[in-house]
Amino acid sequence: MSLGMDEYGPSTYGDRIADVYDAWFHPPSDPGAAVDFLAGLAGSGPALELAIGTGRIALPLAERGVEIRGIDASQAMVAKLREKPGGADIPVTMGDFADVPVDGRFRLVFVVFNTLFALLTQDDQGRCLRNVAEHLTDDGVFVVEAFVPDIARFDRGQRVQTHRVEPGRVFLDVSMHDPVHQRVSVQLVVFEESGFRMFPVELRYVWPSELDLMAQLAGLRLRERWGDWSREPFTGEGKHISVYERAPA
Numbered sequence: 001m002s003l004g005m006d007e008y009g010p011s012t013y014g015d016r017i018a019d020v021y022d023a024w025f026h027p028p029s030d031p032g033a034a035v036d037f038l039a040g041l042a043g044s045g046p047a048l049e050l051a052i053g054t055g056r057i058a059l060p061l062a063e064r065g066v067e068i069r070g071i072d073a074s075q076a077m078v079a080k081l082r083e084k085p086g087g088a089d090i091p092v093t094m095g096d097f098a099d100v101p102v103d104g105r106f107r108l109v110f111v112v113f114n115t116l117f118a119l120l121t122q123d124d125q126g127r128c129l130r131n132v133a134e135h136l137t138d139d140g141v142f143v144v145e146a147f148v149p150d151i152a153r154f155d156r157g158q159r160v161q162t163h164r165v166e167p168g169r170v171f172l173d174v175s176m177h178d179p180v181h182q183r184v185s186v187q188l189v190v191f192e193e194s195g196f197r198m199f200p201v202e203l204r205y206v207w208p209s210e211l212d213l214m215a216q217l218a219g220l221r222l223r224e225r226w227g228d229w230s231r232e233p234f235t236g237e238g239k240h241i242s243v244y245e246r247a248p249a
């Protein structure tokens with residue numbers, strides 16, 4: 001299905017942002033703590049990343065010797081992964097990660113950087129968790145990195161935030177909040193002297209409590225929850241790293 005400019009589908013975010021994702025939004029940083037955390041759980045693998053994108057996490061995991069594969073909806077994001085050293089060697093299935101459209105079972109399945117919230121309905125998020133559960137080995141785990149919703153940041157349903165200011169560039173987030181559907185519509189707007197670009201992001205947020213319930217309905221249970229990849233305690237604010245395992249039948 002091809003979508004018009006105003007329609008938003010699973011590949012929209014990645015297709016619009018791929019050419020600048022690494023340079024503008026994820027300048028080289030050390031994903032070491034995340035990679036350590038995930039490598040420790042993956043053991044000898046295999047591991048599966050939902051929404052692998054440009055390989056920010058998957059590539060360093062592969063370098064550690066973890067057998068990894070990924071799913072993504074955006075050809076443009078995966079093309080960026082393929083350009084990087086080792087990026088051609090990681091198997092990637094093109095599709096919607098809610099379907100978990102791969103064969104086999106995994107010791108580790110993970111979705112980082114709030115991307116579970118890219119599934120825009122409770123049904124799709126719940127379906128994703130059920131599909132993940134079916135793809136875990138008996139001792140396998142599912143790891144989610146996501147923000148803890150903070151709806152007080154919205155003033156009458158909207159927020160404009162200056163994200164970054166550089167000598168030749170300004171990064172803004174322009175957001176609208178729909179509390180009924182737990183949805184946020186965002187445009188990341190980047191102004192330069194030569195013009196501006198907009199990167200749309202749609203998301204449906206959930207609190208950890210709803211995630212735990214969806215997990216329970218999918219046959220999973222929470223094993224650990226941390227405040228960051230270094231295993232700082234979870235405080236209820238900021239973000240959480242949640243580790244789910246299969247619940248005994």
Ligand SMILES: C[S@@+](CC[C@H](N)C(=O)[O-])C[C@H]1O[C@@H](n2cnc3c(N)ncnc32)[C@H](O)[C@@H]1O
Nearest residue numbers: 010014051052053056072073074077096097118
């Ligand atoms: C914020 S990026 C994260 C990429 C990578 N995991 C990282 O941490 O850098 C989100 C990725 O999710 C993909 N994506 C969003 N919705 C998707 C869906 N429903 N199915 C598959 N991929 C999706 C996008 O194409 C994009 O590559």
